[in-house]
Amino acid sequence: MSDSTAIPHGTQAVADTEHSAHAEHPPYQRHHFQSVEQQADTTNFAMWLFLLTEVMFFGGLFTAYLIYRNWYYPAFVAASHQLDVRWGTLNTLVLILSSFTMAMGVWCSETRRKNGLVLCLILTFTLGMAFLGIKTIEYHEKYEKHHIPGMHYSLQSFLDPASDEASASYGDKPLPLDMARHTEIYFFLYFAMTGMHALHMIIGIAILGYMIFRARAGAYTTGHVTFVENFGLYWHFVDIIWIYLFALLYLISRHQ
């Protein structure tokens, strides 16, 4: 540690006691913590505080969705029929599996299994990429059908449902023009919520890439698991957001 070399000669005695203090705790324990346990609890607490700000952030989007769905109910039902429940289910499975591989990664880190940790991180990384790939397929379909809100938004699927395969399969009836126009709000919220979720996935995947690199050098298998553990919390949180997005965007109007 660099701080002990910076101490002037006059306080050599203090420096010596600090040196002996070093010997008593592992190198990854910061000096302002009394014990490794206290350090781990503190970082865990901080991570949860961050996740709660994320809950509030996504909570705002979920509340907006809830209110607009109640206001423009027929539009939201018709628009949600445009989502393919098969892609949504597949993505849910992919994300749950990735949460499992991440949890196993934390276990490998705790039990100091370097190869296992690297494998788990690579699997989590790959499953995260698979999720984004499937999301791209879905986004592309919305693009082709002009269901992205904006200048080129098309109401055809909702004014003339018989012309649209997805709407026709649900036996949707044509919406009046003023209600059909509100489907754009559904798609705005769909892109805002899944887009913000995907952004969290992209950030997570980037950090995973860095972690794979570090784990191969043996970084997280020396007893210091805090980073892997707290990243795990983030990854599981992103999974939980998707569990709710899947239920609210894909599922709750399936039967109509």
Next chain:
Amino acid sequence: MSEQAKHEEHQHHVTSPVVYIVILFLLLVGTAATVWASFIDLGPWNPVIALAIATSKAMLVVLFFMGVKYSTKLTKLTVISGIFIFLGLISMTLADYMSRAWGRW
């Protein structure tokens, strides 16, 4: 292994992979159940069932994958108060929307 390292491992709870596998299985069952339930017409109960299953799945993730079940009281209190404030904010917002347009919704 030094005394220090033994002490640390005693403090730090390590969840067994068996628990993770069981939770994975339950989450997959929950996903199948929620997709299946969404195709049955339950009237106003469809969203309720979907959210109830989603919340059960989220609780499994929070308690076991995120390890809150084995964490300190401080973490437990933080998580519970966070959820409480979130639900409070949502219900106050919805109460406002409902009461402003009373009878017109």
